[in-house]
Every structure is written in C-alpha cells, then in structure tokens.
Amino acid sequence: MVKNKNGLSREFIIHPGETLKEILEDWGMSQRELAVRTDVTEPHISSVVNCQKAISVGFAKKLEYALDIDASFWINLQANYDKELADFEELNEISGEELEILKRLNSIVAHLKQIGFLEQEAHGPILVIKLRKLLNLSSLIRIPEVSQAGAYRLATATNVDPYVLFTWLRMCDLIVKDQQIERGLDIEKLKGKIPLIKDLMFEDVAVIQPRLRDYLAECGIKFSIVKHFRSAPVQGVIKKNDDGTLNLLMTTRRKFADIFWFTFFHEIGHIVNGDIEDKLIDYDFAKGEAEDRADKFAANTLIDASEYDSFVGKGDFSLPSIKKFCADQGIPTYILIGRLQRDKHLKYHQHSTEKVRYELVSPKLCRSNSRRNRHVGKTHRHD
DSSP states (O other): OOBOTTSOBGGGSOOHHHHHHHHHHHHTOOHHHHHHHHTSOHHHHHHHHTTSSOOOHHHHHHHHHHHOOOHHHHHHHHHHHHHHHHHHHHHHHOOHHHHHHHHHTHHHHHHHHHTTSSOTTOOHHHHHHHHHHHHTOSOGGGHHHHHHHTTOOOOOOTTOOHHHHHHHHHHHHHHHTTOOOSSOOOHHHHHHHHHHHHHGGGSOHHHHHHHHHHHHHTTTEEEEEEOOBTTBOEEEEEEEOTTSOEEEEEEOSSOBHHHHHHHHHHHHHHHHTTOOSSEEEEETTOOSHHHHHHHHHHHHHHSOHHHHHHHHHHTOOOHHHHHHHHHHHTOOHHHHHHHHHHTTSSOTTTTGGGOOBOEEETTEEEOSSSOOOTTTSSSOOOO
16 A cells, blocks of 8 residues: 555545446446447556546546436546645655755744644645645745745845745735725825824724724725744835735734834834835844834834933933823823833833733734733733
C-alpha cells in the first residue's frame, strides 16, 4: 500500500474504472457486450475497467447511451480522480525545505488558524498546500523572490523574516478584503474627522476599533488592528487599492494607549502628507524625512505645539499640573505623560499609574482587566 507523507493511502483514490466494473458486475454485463454497445474495442473497455485508461468525454457520452447513466456522472468521477491524484502527488513532492519554512511560520500560522483563515486540523504537508493557496504561491520557497518583485521594500535588518513578513502582509489584505467602502480616498474629509477620532481617546478600548473603522470608511480607508509578530516588526502598513481606496492596518505591540494613538496619527500623517505611492510598510525601526514629518504630524495633532512648548517651559511636571493642562486641552492625561516621557522630561516610572494599556484579542481590542482609569472614564489603568 503506497502512502503519502501524511499517512493517506494511494488506494483510497478511486479510479472511475472501478465504478464501471462494479456496475457491469451488478448488471451481469460482460466487457465484450459493453464494447459492442459503446462501439469501442474490448481492449479499450478492459483498460478502463483495470484503471489503466481515463474515461474521456466522448466515451462518457457513449456510456450514457449504453448504461442510461448521464455522461456528467462519468465526467465528474474522472475529474475528481484526476484532482485527488494530483493532490496526492503534490503532497509527496513537498520538499523538506518547505516543511522547514512552515516551522518558521509557526506563530503566524497558529494565528491564521485562530482567526479562521486556515483549518485547525491542517498540519504537515497538507498545511503547506493550504498555505500555498492562501498566499497564492505554488511553493513557499519562492516567498523572498515574490516579496522583492512585489516591491514590499523588505528590510535588510536581521530581525525581519521575509517569510513571516510576506505572510503577515497577506493576512492584512485578507482581513480588510470584505470591508465595503463606497468612496475613494478623501483627504479633506479625513482631516475633518480628526476631532471625532481624538474623542475616541476617552472611550472604552472595546469600541475604538469599530468606531475607527466606521470613521475611516467614510474617508475611503479600510482599517483594522492586527496582531504583531516579532519577525515582522511592523507598526503599520498602508496600501493603495485599484478602486482608489486605501488599506490601513496597524499593530499594538507595546500596547500603551499613548503609543497606540501616536502610531495611529503617524500613519494618518503619511496619508495626509502624500507618502503613499503603492504600499508603505512602516517598520518599527524606520527612519527618514517622511518618518520625521509623520512624527511631527502625530505630535501636533495630539497636542497643540505652542501650548505644549509653553507647558514644558514652566517646568512643572507634577500630576496636578499635568491634569489641569490636559483638561484645558481636552485630551486624556496619558497622552501628555507619554509625550513628556518620550521627550525625557519624565522618567518612564513617573506617574505610571496614569498610563493606559490596550490589549488586542483578535480580531477586536479588549480590556486586559476590569480596572478603569478615573480620568478617561471607561479605559483601564496600567500600573
């Protein structure tokens, strides 16, 4: 009994000739009689019955006349056999190199199973086949070549795994694929939505993603928050679609709310500043003029630049002073504390009880515990 690498027997793949043989036996019809009724040679019938020859469309039509069994039945039997045989042979042709690549993708494959893009029970060679179909590739070995051909701007940093990055980007496309948007990108409308978006900084984290998705959809942007993977150190990716819309996906690696909002408006800055030619992959370590402009946009969107400079000039970074400034500016306390920490006016342990964390449980954000930040009402506090 020949078995493939997954332990399945080749003998379980049924040739349509076996079905024909069973029907002839049930009817008490000889191969010779069938040959006469179908106007083919007896050796031809023998070859089909002994699984040596396929049932052609022409012969299927002759069987329809001779046996009163529709030709489509025989055609479908042959097509299914051909497909199963091809799958069996494909499984046996999977190289050890592809199975090693599968090991490198272990974490993201587990996540793809969790969110329903891969079957839970798929493993080994069968999982390779499923992953090939998901990634639209005939071999996982080709991922680095396709990545470069697709202008994904693969980083040279040693902590970027091209196989994980490629799979992560494909996952991003799939996550927003079915979001329905009626208009193309509208920059002016996006700018007008910023005050409403900033109001979400006071909301419970569970409602942030759906609200952001709705607001951005009105501006021609498909949005989602996705899981971060160490080997694909990306904080966000923006991609142009053929219909004039954009995809915007971002991660919550560090989970602090101030970083989340700074990152979000950093990505919005890229869009407003016209930095998107085709696809922009915003690595955690990205530097350059476009990144500096996006950082400036984010900082000034979150906190008025002149008001912030005036506050810093006074040198009073006590919690009462911070809370008063934030109340006057209409922003959560954690936003200013995070900015002061990044600008080194505060150490990271100072006012830490005011810091807020967001936890991502795919595909939605949720609170990591039940405690709530008194200032922001519904968002919990990180100690």
